[in-house]
Amino acid sequence: TQLLEQSPQFLSIQEGENLTVYCNSSSVFSSLQWYRQEPGEGPVLLVTVVTGGEVKKLKRLTFQFGDARKDSSLHITAAQPGDTGLYLCAGVRETSGSRLTFGEGTQLTVNP
Amino acid sequence: NAGVTQTPKFRVLKTGQSMTLLCAQDMNHEYMYWYRQDPGMGLRLIHYSVGEGTTAKGEVPDGYNVSRLKKQNFLLGLESAAPSQTSVYFCASRRFRGNRGGLTEAFFGQGTRLTVV
Numbered sequence: 001t002q003l004l005e006q007s008p009q010f011l012s013i014q015e016g017e018n019l020t021v022y023c024n025s026s027s028v029f030s031s032l033q034w035y036r037q038e039p040g041e042g043p044v045l046l047v048t049v050v051t052g053g054e055v056k057k058l059k060r061l062t063f064q065f066g067d068a069r070k071d072s073s074l075h076i077t078a079a080q081p082g083d084t085g086l087y088l089c090a091g092v093r094e095t096s097g098s099r100l101t102f103g104e105g106t107q108l109t110v111n112p
Numbered sequence: 113n114a115g116v117t118q119t120p121k122f123r124v125l126k127t128g129q130s131m132t133l134l135c136a137q138d139m140n141h142e143y144m145y146w147y148r149q150d151p152g153m154g155l156r157l158i159h160y161s162v163g164e165g166t167t168a169k170g171e172v173p174d175g176y177n178v179s180r181l182k183k184q185n186f187l188l189g190l191e192s193a194a195p196s197q198t199s200v201y202f203c204a205s206r207r208f209r210g211n212r213g214g215l216t217e218a219f220f221g222q223g224t225r226l227t228v229v
Contacts, residue, residue: 002154009152031214042116042202042220043155050214088154092215098143098162099170100206100218102155 003027004089004103012109013079021074021106023089032072032091034063037105043088046074079110114138118203118221125193125228133188133224135203142208144186145170145218146178148199155202161186162208193228200225 007022023032031050035043047056049065049072056063060083062075072089089103116137125131135144142163147155147170157170159178167178175197177189186205190197201224207216 006154033215033218035218040223042204042223043218044220045217048214048217090155090215090218098208099157099160099168100143100145100204100215101157101171102147104152105154 002104003093003101004091006087006089006103006106008106009104010107010109012111015080015110015112016078017110019076019079019108021076021087021108022071023073023103024071025091026070027093028069029091030069030094032065032069032089034072034074035088035090035102037086037088043086076108079108081110081112084108084110116203116205116219116221118201118224120224121222122225123227125190125226127194127228129193130189130191131193131226132190133201133203133226135186135188135205135221137184137186137203137205137219139205139207139219140183141205141219142183143206144180145204146176146186146188147202147204148172148197149202149223150199158188158201193226195228198226198228 034046037043052067052069054065060077088105145160146158161180164183203221204218206218
């Protein structure tokens with residue numbers, strides 16, 4: 001079983017719609033990250049959330065870290081075709097030290 | 113500033129052949145990682161290293177070996193390639209500690225697309 005479970009796995013929406021992607025675990029994480037990956041490239045960091053309950057905004061993207069530090073969400077407002085890509089959450093468990101693990105990813109397609 | 117460089121970018125192997133993938137980073141990062149990415153899946157951790165001369169197993173280490181003889185290089189070896197090892201392999205590195213706490217940013221190479229026939 002995956003340590004970090006993302007949902008949905010695939011999402012296809014129209015330009016202008018809003019969406020939320022979830023990242024859940026039964027383990028506590030010291031912090032979580034969200035990355036975005038485009039075809040043929042490695043993932044690129046979007047944000048790191050550290051404190052339980054923390055909310056961070058990056059333009060139209062809003063990231064939230066759960067109060068218990070076991071889950072996170074990514075909300076995109078008024079999605080644009082340029083938001084298309086694979087969104088990955090990643091984290092290191094509190095008991096793990098340096099072992100950086102990733103979720104399965106959410107493949108987002110925004111149609112014009 | 114090259115960042116993380118992986119070589120080769122593409123490779124086709126026959127079943128049973130061996131090969132080594134090289135990852136080099138010029139950011140003086142302590143931590144380095146090898147992942148594989150299969151269609152419809154995220155990144156699965158193969159092995160990682162927290163410093164020169166140290167390595168540890170990840171989620172899917174079987175069939176792979178690694179070495180970190182120099183801080184800037186992390187090598188991934190396949191002793192006897194199998195078709196199940198057909199995948200895209202990514203190397204990543206990150207600093208041990210950030211300025212404000214929390215995870216430090218992981219920087220990735222461009223990936224190595226490996227096909228085992």
